[in-house]
Amino acid sequence: MVETIVLGFDGSEASVIALDWVAERAARPRTAVEIVMIGGTLLEDDRDIGLLDAERRLLDRAPEAEVSSHRFPGRMPAALIERARNADLLVIGARRGMPLWSALSGWMPLRLTSGSGGPVVVVPDDWEPATGRVVVGVDDDRSSVEAVSFAAREADSAHVPLTLVHTWTMPTPRMEGAVVLLASPIEARAGERRILRDAAVAAQLTNSELVVEQILEQSSPASALLRAAFGASLVVVGTHHRGVIDGALLGSVGRDLLAECRTPVCVVPGADRAVR
Template identity: 40%
Template sequence: MERIVLGYDGSAAAVAALKWTAERRGRSRAKVDVVNVISPMTRDRSLGIEQLADAETYLRERAPGMPVELHRLEGAMPDTLGGFARGVDLIVVGIDPGHLIRAAFAGLVPLELAMESTVPVCMVPAGWVETGGPVTVGVANDASSDSAVAFAARQARLMSTSVRLAHAWLMPTPAHYGSTALALAPDHELERHRVVLDDAMENLIEGHPSLAVDGELVRDSRAAALLKFAKTSSMLVIGTHHHGPLTGALLGSVAQEVLWRADCPVCVVPSDSRRAVLQ
């Protein structure tokens, strides 16, 4: 049975995450651990208990008989939630994009959680509404998106929808040797990136022959390529291998830009996350 950890504090964003989890759980057998993290300085502890009870009632009404456990933890976010969720299949938290500057601050906690987690983290925006659109996943030039593609395929099957593979590309900066600048022809670069996308589509179709798969080659940044399809997607999926500070910073910049503007859930999937992509 799949195990999902839901971070819940009663906010509008948390309610959206709760609804998404209930919808997700209604399509597969899953145990949900609802976690309320409070600061050691918090004096009024009763509110957290009420919030957990409300979440439990909501989940049990929509999936009777499926296990739900409540947890109230003391500590700092996101370390406390991330520590509790080690080894689970999926972490779900809410985000409240709102105003750009407010989003930059509010998005730091879930984004930090996603950057450091060894399991997939799905961030659901406040006001989320299911669209029934495809699951859109970014395809990288390397293996860092392999687990993300597998994760996207599983989500698409659960939601009875398709997978959209999006691969972004840009012309590289010309290399200078002495007074000569060497630049690749656009057609050559386009074909090179088309091969990356075609290979990803072929591998996915081979592993999931009954799944509908589309491919989109976008000449733009990675964030822009994903955002192009945000309004018509059930979710956006980003893969990472978490190797080195530069990779983390790059993923962070992509994820932050997407989180600020996407109306659908955004899931970050580390390449070493195997449990969440099992059949």
């Protein structure tokens, strides 16, 4: 089965770095890449030199890949989302430290990841190749089910370990009559450990020999994921149908990751939002 990747490209430094990330991935067998520019006007007798150069750069690095390039009318992010509707993966570049504006003019990474029906990888402009583990954030509801499944397949394909990261905080004390009931830290941690263990079992359905590491921390999700991302090849997070800004795991976490993480971040929609 051929994996299809759509790369949002505008010739900027960040989009070229994203192209290089795609080229590394396209070195895998049976990969098709479409390089897409949105907007602008192309005359009949005017070859788009930027797109042709991008094709050549990608083919130099992944000569076995199927590569094409096209310019489409429309506005970001809707036009790019529509073009990637049937793709397995949408990839864009972004300037790290300026998470609200990507290399693609007038587009915000959070808007694109919240609107896409499929996985979106945001590659920071200071990315450097790495062959380390795949890291995935595990939530306490179904928002991370698809993310864990995607991350497990990624780790299996790349022949690297998978690291599951789950964070927790002590439950808020509750009142029963005039008595304040405090949760047991031991019981609370045991419950969170079960969530992580169930995710590990689900991940190994992809391949029983997949090496799975489990990290459970009493801290913020963003901090734990950023620590785990050091030396990793990809960080994967899930999102609800409500979108990145309102999701339980994303929102401020997503903004923090895009602003601070030097590792590419993949946002995977839940099953209720996936479009195929």
